[in-house]
Amino acid sequence: MTAILAPEEPNRIARPSHPAVFPGRTEDPGREHAVVLMPLIEPADGPGNGEVPPELAERGLRRYTARIAAAVGAGAEAAWCEWADAPSAYIALDQQLPGHLGRDAALIWAAESGWSVAVETGCGEDLLITAELGGDLLPAPEAVATWFRAVLAGKSADTHRRPATAASTDIVHRLANWARDEPILDGRNG
Numbered sequence: 001m002t003a004i005l006a007p008e009e010p011n012r013i014a015r016p017s018h019p020a021v022f023p024g025r026t027e028d029p030g031r032e033h034a035v036v037l038m039p040l041i042e043p044a045d046g047p048g049n050g051e052v053p054p055e056l057a058e059r060g061l062r063r064y065t066a067r068i069a070a071a072v073g074a075g076a077e078a079a080w081c082e083w084a085d086a087p088s089a090y091i092a093l094d095q096q097l098p099g100h101l102g103r104d105a106a107l108i109w110a111a112e113s114g115w116s117v118a119v120e121t122g123c124g125e126d127l128l129i130t131a132e133l134g135g136d137l138l139p140a141p142e143a144v145a146t147w148f149r150a151v152l153a154g155k156s157a158d159t160h161r162r163p164a165t166a167a168s169t170d171i172v173h174r175l176a177n178w179a180r181d182e183p184i185l186d187g188r189n190g
Contacts (some may be wrong), residue, residue: 058083060178
């Protein structure tokens with residue numbers, strides 16, 4: 001559960017309508033008492049102003065990944081994505097990359113770094129990044145497909161890596177925009 005803290009009111013001096021009674025103590029009825037107000041905590045049943053429900057952003061990521069898969073000629077069954085600690089996507093490719101024949105290739109996306117082309121290392125370890133698409137972290141599917149075709153042709157192997165950053169609120173909002181009329185990744189529309 002998420003909690004929203006209301007702004008605190010400043011301390012104020014209050015005179016109680018009736019004096020507090022403590023056994024064995026006498027209070028001066030004219031004495032002022034300081035009342036410290038605590039912040040009001042309310043549970044948030046849903047996102048606040050400007051927040052995107054994670055489910056909506058996740059649906060948008062699925063739709064965006066499906067569109068990228070279609071644009072590069074991979075079937076919907078080749079696409080996978082998740083909305084966990086860090087949103088990410090993986091699209092298995094049938095094509096082999098120049099200089100990496102015999103190795104499986106994939107398009108991978110991370111909210112912190114955008115799209116990359118990678119190949120399997122052959123020893124079951126991490127993927128080897130061979131090219132990275134600079135610029136926008138969420139480019140249009142056609143832009144990713146054009147860049148990918150250039151990588152396949154050996155014309156673009158931009159390995160310039162952006163510094164890793166945390167997924168921004170902007171990315172979440174932009175992914176949520178992809179959620180409209182989401183196609184299901186298994187090829188059915190619904």
